[in-house]
Amino acid sequence: MTQRKIIHVDMDCFFAAVEMRDNPELRDKPIAVGGRATGRGVIATCNYAARAYGVRSAMASSEAMRRCPQLVLVPGRMSVYKEVSAQIRAIFRRYTDRIEPLSLDEAYLDVSDAPHCRGSATLMAREIRAAILAETGLTASAGIAPNKFLAKIASDENKPNGQCVILPGQCAEFVAGLPLRKIPGVGPRTAERLAQRGLHLGADVLKHTAVELEQWFGKFGPVLHQRAQGIDDRPVRTNRIRKSVGVETTLERDLQTEADCLAKLLTLLPELARRLGERPFRGLSVKLKFSDFQQTTVACPASSLDPARLASLLHTGFARGGGRGVRLVGVSVTLAPHSDPQLSLL
Structure with missing residues (x-):
């Protein structure tokens, strides 16, 4: 084989690099591609000069400007x-x-x-x-x-x-010393739960069986066990037809109010727009995972990333929590059936 x-x-x-390339005056300045600091603008991406000030993707533009007052905000193209x-x-x-x-x-x-x-x-x-x-x-x-x-x-x-x-021949050694937070799917809360079990590096995972890990972390457990061995059998898919595109984030602390959930949800829109490109879509959904790891999804027909519609979906989903804190928020779209799955993407 x-x-x-x-x-x-x-x-x-990428986005910031294109802007610096096309406007050399920006090259030595901290810049970010995103919405205006007034209102609910958020950062899609930023250059390394801006990152030195703590500016990050999905951060509110107002917070980015607070951290870096000289930040140049550029609208996306x-x-x-x-x-x-x-x-x-x-x-x-x-x-x-x-x-x-x-x-x-x-x-x-x-x-x-x-x-x-x-x-x-x-x-x-x-x-x-x-x-x-x-x-x-x-x-x-x-x-x-x-x-x-x-x-x-x-x-x-x-x-x-x-x-x-x-x-x-280096895979086992590399993964043994790999911080688990670098593994895709391990967010801040999952990293915290792993740490509570004494799991910090790949080598720590292999001290336990896949069965034990599944008991502790559900279906992610066996996947984690494979990754800790450097195993990933997924092929490169050249004809993958995507039915949906989404973004979600696991929160460092549970959110207790609907307003806080909405603010966090809106920060995900630039990344969703980046992944979506100009592909048409026909549905919009909001996902919430509560503090007890139960989750709910609310969806509706939609063809635009309308914040008001997102707020309505969130309102319905948040009410289902019955006062439970929210540990994960996500937003996704259902692609139109005849949209090009690759869309000349990278």
Whole structure:
């Protein structure tokens, strides 16, 4: 069986980088792409200069300006981002047709059988990043590993404008020392629950059986046990047809009021819009998970990200909690049946 070679390419602060490229006056300033600080504007993404002040994606623009008064807020230009994304995907196709887009700014590439660079995925990733820089003026980071899980984590190791390779023989050692909070699906609250069981690193997980982990963490337990061994058998899906697009966040502390839930929910909209692009959709839903881990979803027909409609859905869902705190909020859309699942994404 051929050893899989997966590259995860992740553009560096993509929206903000495009704005700095197109307006050189912004290059040495902290900037963020997002809504106005007056009202309920939120940050979609920001550059590294802004991150040094604690500005982050999904943060309220007013809070971002409080942390960084000199922050330059730039409105998003989705049509431009899509055009650049298409350029980048064309570069990917020079190396493989097995591409799984995750959003406008990141994708998995399966180069297991690619003949380029004498079959070296590390060299291919280097060439891909160099081509992206030369042809778009933007930097990208990459992770190279035998599976998607490790490739995605590796792409974040040497950001910005770097890459990290995890060879097959290094997987066990890498995961053994991996903080569990870096595993996709482990949010702040889950990390806290793991820590309560004495689980901080991958090596800690393997002191227990998959059955024990399932008893403690439900269906995520066996998945965590596999990830702690560096196992991920998911293929790169080139023809994945998505029926929905969503964003959710597990909260550091349970929210007790409907108003706080709505404020948090609205901060998720820029990321949802980024993942959605311009694909049409026909339904909108809000998801809440309560303090006892019971959850509810409220949905309605919709074709726009209308805050008033979201507020109405949240009102219905929050009432179902009967006074319980909320530990997770999420929002998603149901895609129109004939929308292009890839939409020229990265």
